[in-house]
Amino acid sequence: MPVTVVIGSQWGDEGKGKIVDLLSREIDVVARYQGGANAGHTIMWGDKTFVLHLVPSGIFHDGVKCVIGNGVVIDPGALLDEIGMIKRLGYDVDDRLFISHNAHLIMPYHKKVEEARERARDAGAIGTTGRGIGPAYVDKFARTGIRVVDLLDRDVLRKKLKVAIEEKNAILKGVYGADQLNVDAITEEYVEFDKLIDPFVTDTSQYLGQLLKGGAHVLAEGAQGSLLDVDFGTYPFVTSSHPTVGGCCTGLGIPPTEIKRVIGIVKAYSTRVGNGPFPTELDGETGEELRSKGGEFGATTGRPRRCGWLDLVALRYTSMINGFTDLAITKLDVLTGTPQIKACTSYDVAGKRTERFPSEVQTLEKVEPIYESFEGWGEDITGVTSFDDLPDCARTYLSAVSDYLDVPISTISTGPKRNQTILNAAPATVG
Ligand code: IMP
Helix, strand or coil: CCEEEEEECCCCCCCHHHHHHHHHHHCCEEEECCECCCCCEEEEECCEEEEECCCCHHHHCCCCEEEECCCEEECHHHHHHHHHHHHHCCCCCCCCEEEECCCEECCHHHHHHHHHHHHHHHHHCCCCCCCCHHHHHHHHHHCCCCEHHHHHCHHHHHHHHHHHHHHHHHHHHHCCCCCCCCHHHHHHHHHHHHHHHHHHEECHHHHHHHHHHCCCCEEEECCCCHHHCCCCCCCCCCCCCCCCCHHHHHHHCCCHHHEEEEEEEEECCEEECCCCCCCCECCCHHHHHHHHHHCCECCCCCCECEEECEEHHHHHHHHHHHCCCEEEEECHHHHCCCCEEEEEEEEEECCEEECCCCCCHHHHCCCEEEEEEEECCCCCCCCCCCHHHCCHHHHHHHHHHHHHHCCCEEEEECCCCCCCEECCCHHHHCC
């Protein structure tokens, strides 16, 4: 059986958690391939809401195994809190949760360095989630990171931490005038974490390889969104990993030839948290309305999300990078009652019209979006479960999106709950 990859097509917060949760019914393993506790996947059952930051949402499906791959940066404190919450909800994690021995750890100094750096950047700040993600990936690529496997040997751990902390202390004090960190206290703290996470640690690429050989169906879950990719996103206003499809191979050790389906998760409008260009952003009343109707506040930081119209130019670009085989449209119900809906179909760049997405920030900041308008619908679509039962105007909007991107829509979310979903929408929506 193949690998299916679920990828955010915009700036994150597209509603991947719900789609992964739905797909978990038919798969054997959910594997997370990048990012860290900067992500927040919100799941709603009945009147209950849960937020997962690290553990894939497949954990709430009996029999589904969950993997946190080598490409993820793990904050042990956040992970242990989450495991505790999952257990309290009555779900098993033993023999179901597997953590890569090669994953890098978020250390207290990563958060400190990030905080100091963001403060120093002032108006040029990235607007990060403050979870230490960027500095942890910096250490990974500088080859000074601490990996899960390093927890096994207290002496090795102490030695590595000593080198890392001395360097960080020099930076914190010399560059940012910030407080110093203590090697012994941090070593002790992480040795304690090791005792608790040790049962979950394994060589996850070998584990996944064996499962795939045995015919398992793996769902690879990306965090954040393609426009936050460190290479393909709006650099430097990006996260420090690869939410795009390549991240699945390097973050899990899965060969590209195993990937048979790449689902692009597309929110029916656009949002962005943090700083950086956002051509279709709506500053006025309509943006405010989308924010309040869509509950557009960060699941990790609680920050209000910036809201705007759908940007098809950007989506065609992320579809090209990822090779989406089908789309899952989320939060369509939030557009109900909006009299006129717009989607950006080209940009005006210094008087010239283009359909090319310029990921370089200098150009993107100056583009003027050119819109196509769609008549809105007033009927409540919450809970509609068939494409044919959607109002004509909603179908026209969705068909235009599918046509522009030349990708079929397989799934449409019409409300936050599991059963508020249109499945197998594809035949009716391909233009
Ligand atoms: P970092 O990932 O914390 O370094 O933040 C870098 C940028 O990515 C900031 O603009 C964050 O707001 C954004 N970001 C990180 N994680 C998410 C997410 O899960 N959803 C949306 N934006 C995110």
